[in-house]
Amino acid sequence: MTAGPTDSPAGPAGPADGAGTLAGRGGTEARPGRAGRLGGVDGPWVAALSLANLGVWVGWFGPLQLLLARQAELLAPDAKASALALVTGVGAAVSMVSNPVFGALSDRTTAAAGRRIPWVVGGVAAGAAGLLALARAGSIAAVTAGWCLAQLGLNAAFAALTAAVPDRVPPGQRGLVGGWLGVSQVAGILLGTALAASAGGIAAGYAACAAFALLAAVPYVLLRGDTCLAPADRPVFRGRAFLAGFRIDPRRHPDFAWAWLTRFLMNLSYSVSTMYLLYYLTDAVRYEGDADEGVLVLTALNAATVLATVVVGGVLSDRSGRRKAYVIGSGLVISAATLLLAGWQTWTGAIVASLVLGIGYGVYTAVDFALLTDVLPTAADHGRDLGVLNIANALPQVLAPAVAAPVVTHLGGYTALYALAGTLALAGSVLVRRIRGVS
Incomplete structure (x- = not known):
């Protein structure tokens, strides 16, 4: 996957x-090129x-x-x-x-x-x-x-x-x-x-x-x-102020804070659910063939449904003017896929779960990115703010082994692991509703 x-x-x-x-303050506008549709x-x-x-x-x-x-x-x-x-x-x-x-x-x-x-x-x-x-x-x-x-x-x-x-x-x-x-x-x-x-x-x-x-x-x-950005508009660099800028006050920018938390939960769910897939096939599914090939098959099926839904989901959200409904719905689909892995531990179940996970993740990838760009705190700091949001992508990859290993070893095995992944995705979906500045 x-x-x-x-x-x-x-x-x-x-x-x-x-x-x-930026242009209004003396900067230069971007070269627009040919206007799109x-x-x-x-x-x-x-x-x-x-x-x-x-x-x-x-x-x-x-x-x-x-x-x-x-x-x-x-x-x-x-x-x-x-x-x-x-x-x-x-x-x-x-x-x-x-x-x-x-x-x-x-x-x-x-x-x-x-x-x-x-x-x-x-x-x-x-x-x-x-x-x-x-x-x-x-x-x-x-x-x-x-x-x-x-x-x-x-x-x-x-x-x-x-x-x-x-x-x-x-x-x-x-x-x-x-x-x-x-x-x-x-x-x-x-x-x-x-x-x-x-x-x-x-x-x-x-x-x-x-x-x-x-x-x-x-x-x-x-x-x-x-x-x-015109040189006259560039702020004076002060090390302490530069570092302090990475702390974005959630009380002043609550939509940004909720967007960060929901992305973190969704990515933690995804990291937890994919890191032990090889062992899941060998230990839980009892896959009879080459487990490496089995992972490759599931990855290809998952990628196919991601590619089939990622652009379509983004376009539909643009046309409707709504973001949260698509993010919530895709999160629920991701949660359903992880629960399939928890409760239907067969090769057929793994195939169905991979396809369903790709559908949910494809829509989520496109629409959540659009939603995140709609809640950035300041126009002058797009790069910094998106970088802070990208921590919510990288941090789950660091934390996932520490979260998943004790669950698999001591707290219920793969059923508990994928139930946890589903719970994390569900929490991420529900908390999207706390974002007020986006429809």
Whole structure:
């Protein structure tokens, strides 16, 4: 099943709050390009943004799905599990910190090319350098250092690309754009895995992922469709004030706080429900074939239904002008899928659950992203605020092992594990109703 990595309390923050506000204070508006059918961003810009995001996801998941595990097995055959946990755990910590920091730095960038593009260029270059360093790593320490560099670079690019959506996309198109970004996520996981598996070795796999990440960003950079900040409008940098900005007061911005919490709960549910899938097939389902192939089948089925629903869900939410109903409904579908895994522990049940989970997660991915961009506290800090929200994506991946292991071992096995995942998704769905500034 696919993994999820890694958005004014008074209402949505569209282009009038982003590029328009900056222009009104002396900044430069984004180059609009050809108007799309909905009067917002056009098809080439959405395609270029999605392709650049695809490159970032390939850079992440080629290593995560295959290459890091193979490298840990090669370098530390007697302690491969703990070595892999060390590398991915440190990398996740770097991701949680770097994403909001680079997002905040891009908010303050006054380059002629725009606020975000320099960080996309520098980010994919640093990410590719990290991947190439991994290709030459000869120890677990070197692997950890290379993966941290890759995480730093790719998170810088991802933070800038994500912030471009509230900068440029009007609220009525954000579900559509969020849907295509969801497609790039799923496709990136599959393509990253395919490149890693077919390149002809660990070093070649890293090189293939690095090359794709670099090339995928080129069309977005060449379009130069970015908002600009005039040097006179850039706030004076003060370290203490910069760090204090990452603490967003939930009393002043309750919609943002509830959006963060609901995303955290939904991602924790997803991480808990997918991390032991291989063991679930062998220990609970008693799958008679190759369990690795069984996981691959379930992942493919899940990805198919995600791809079938992610753009459709986003478009429908745009046309209806409603976000919460779709997020709540998709959360209930995700909860139902996890409860199927808890109560119907057969191969047929696993197949049905994977299909249902993909339907719910596809709609959730597109519409929740659009909802998050509608509750950002300030137009001047889109990158920082989306980075803070992205912590709700990374933190569950760190916490999931600590949550899931004692449940499986001591508190009821896989039935209890998937019941817990369903409860977390249900809680996330219900709490979406606390968001007041979005329909």
